[in-house]
Amino acid sequence: NAGVTQTPKFQVLKTGQSMTLQCAQDMNHEYMSWYRQDPGMGLRLIHYSVGAGITDQGEVPNGYNVSRSTTEDFPLRLLSAAPSQTSVYFCASSYSSLREDGDTQYFGPGTRLTVL
């Protein structure tokens, strides 16, 4: 049971380039989400999904796209990278969005992205 995995661990992009951050979980979780973490700002929700084929926007969705074709995978796409997207990105998953007792949201190890 690998939990939540993210690739790559580090990435450097030039302004205007596109890329996909990968996220996968092997816990059969329905709810998955993406956050970005910036110094002094905590974690901010980018996009989330309550199940395969269903996605919705979080607090800071501009410049990012997501899709959820399978329960296991939830990739995050940067369409045209900008320096303002330099951040650490975390993927998370849980059984549901209802946050029942015992339903923990598990975070991946993160991807550190630098946009030059």
Add this chain to the structure above:
Amino acid sequence: QQQVKQSPQSLIVQKGGISIINCAYENTAFDYFPWYQQFPGKGPALLIAIRPDVSEKKEGRFTISFNKSAKQFSLHIMDSQPGDSATYFCAVETYEKLTFGTGTRLTIIP
């Protein structure tokens, strides 16, 4: 618009002391109040969580105190240990969205 305000930004506590971190929220629709612990280079991990129908929840050395009327909740770490040195985030959740505080860097000194 900051939905949850966390304080202090940083905290230094002596080993064996009590660490207290506070959060205040605005929206009364929130229905889940977790605290996360994050070590450098790692993702956050759920530490303890509470729902608004109880005023306190204790798990080992960690306690959440919840004041619904004041719209505040706090994390208390009893008998703080060097291994507790980490960044702590409070969060609030409703309608499938989790909103985090800005974090508190806790350092436990010998």
